[in-house]
Amino acid sequence: MSKHIDIISIGDELLIGQVINSNATWMGQKLSSLGMKINRMEAVADTRDAITNALENAARNARVVLVTGGLGPTKDDLTKEVVCDFFDSNLVLDENVRRHVEIFFEKRGFDLTKLNFWQAMVPDNCQVIPNAVGTAPGMHFEKDNVHYLFMPGVPMEMKHIMESWALPFFKELCQPEAFVQKTVLTHGMGESFLADKIEGWESELPEKFSLAYLPSPGRVRLRISARGDDEQDLQRELDNQIEKLHAEIGLLIYGYDDDTLEELVGKLLLKNNLSLSTAESCTGGMIAQKITSIAGSSQYFKGSVVAYSNEIKEQILSVRFEDLEKYGAVSEVVVLQMAENMRNMYSTDYALAVSGIAGPGGGTPEKPVGTVWISIAGPQGSKAQKFLFGGERVRNIDWAYQTALNMLRLELL
């Protein structure tokens, strides 16, 4: 019996390329991190034939079939009808789901519509899987020894059902080979240079290990995984390999797995009871936005001044007019004043300042697009560093935010 998993995503929007299939990618990550093997991912149209076909194909080879999309309350969602034909079911009103939908809407002060009641109609031969974050429940069937789980296509709802029910259930069911993995997050060296630097380490990795490079602006993630018989042994070997890697490139490593720089910086500030503010020009508030995306950030983050014009740099951040004239806004002198004055104005222990040319306009031969100055002011004084990033606007802004937070992280260590 195959232990493989098929993932089916329903929706015309995927086929016409309007929406990228990030649901399947997320499921692939989660399932494979538990050692489960995905056989295929398929995206199909919102039509009876296409959905039925996909289910029939899956039934031939898979042990588990995960389906998303087509469970909403509107007309174009006909998955539920097709499901009833495929599993020979009748739709019945599920009182628990009805009550959940009612409360869900009541809480938000909305009136129930006829369409919302449709969510509470479920096939009579499925196991209903609760959806705490939305109105359409998951539906679990077993037929001829194949398990099927239907979930809404809304990413938050799919993820909720996967994490609260499906991942543990199917792990137990499939009993996959032991599998361990860890992603090492590095900042400050490009992919090919990093590959050169760790060539020796990589060539000595045992057969059962695999390594993948995942580059993005300013960062390279290294995913190291291994399969084998015993999870504890594998974990020990993995830890051992990562220790060796750390000995080679420790300074470049800022975290592991899902760590983010904003989270790591937040933890360091919190632990040392320190506060932070930011003065942003070319990053336009992105550093503040990333820091405040972390729950509880109000305990260490006081706020930001986004100074997108020289006028505001002068009037609000008290940067000296003569220096703006003489050195320009993208200069060591100005970015240092931005950080120092920000620190005083918001009375924080640290202030981070960024001034640069994100592009596409504004570049000169001396200061081309991608030139960015970053400064930190703190209890021990202030410092500034110049960078020359890629070229494209959004990429430059992203790169500057990552680099600024990593500078602060290193400063706080």
Added chain:
Amino acid sequence: MSKHIDIISIGDELLIGQVINSNATWMGQKLSSLGMKINRMEAVADTRDAITNALENAARNARVVLVTGGLGPTKDDLTKEVVCDFFDSNLVLDENVRRHVEIFFEKRGFDLTKLNFWQAMVPDNCQVIPNAVGTAPGMHFEKDNVHYLFMPGVPMEMKHIMESWALPFFKELCQPEAFVQKTVLTHGMGESFLADKIEGWESELPEKFSLAYLPSPGRVRLRISARGDDEQDLQRELDNQIEKLHAEIGLLIYGYDDDTLEELVGKLLLKNNLSLSTAESCTGGMIAQKITSIAGSSQYFKGSVVAYSNEIKEQILSVRFEDLEKYGAVSEVVVLQMAENMRNMYSTDYALAVSGIAGPGGGTPEKPVGTVWISIAGPQGSKAQKFLFGGERVRNIDWAYQTALNMLRLELL
């Protein structure tokens, strides 16, 4: 005979979620914009069985099968072997490809390896499609009236082969029906309520039209498309339908297709020579960041104050201490002062202010998580409005930013 297209992407990296399948999305966009129908997209593993299975499935229903991946020179790329079995071919050296590969490497100053010669070995019964931007050529087969095209998985190479050969060839072959489409972007009403509101319009849509709902926080996109004989007629009918829809829900529509609120607001400000600043609490700088993601935004955006603590609201934004004490930071009184004082401080025509409880902490029975006040101060005075959004932090922040920009857009019209 079906005119449908199947897209098959080969690669383990897709199945484990390491790489998102952007190739398939791009092909979907291009093909459907020419009126061609995609039947399904499938991602499969780099194994003999998986690839053969996918080809057999496709052969049953499709007229055209587009395959990417697995044509590189390294060990794990076995597509070419599988292809030879499937089409009963022998590999032969193609002199044109060999010369191309040689020149390709010479130009880049690389030495040819044995592996590179493998690129020049092609099945003897295929049409070789030149790849000017890489070394692995495309391979076109016809078998039992189904066309197959194999392309490299490198996005640039796939796009080159699609644009230079495949799109014109398959358009000629499939003679697709004329096709038009437009996506209507709405803000301010949930999916099921919107569906209720436009039920009459939807039910009178002619048969040839199709409608899809694409919801996300604060927004619902409505994709309307039509197929028929004559493109000009269809376009006229589509425009006509959209006019009718506009008459029903004009106030909810903020744009079309790829429009973003930050872009639309930027255009309105620029056109009227107006300037903007933002005072942000719970959005933490996101509004500023979105506005400054648009190139040229420095012409109308002066900056932002992110005031993440009451202290900063009082000291920097000059919100009255008594009001913060009496009404709390998330209140009409406070958000109005934030906007008005911001407008004065940065000397802008408009100022947008947001104060809310993003969660997960900080909620109370009177002001639950998701409560957000948004205010606009402008030349005609100021106004504020209260909202109660979903529940989850990142979603609430996203929702607040969309809503604030849409309020400003409506104000500027």
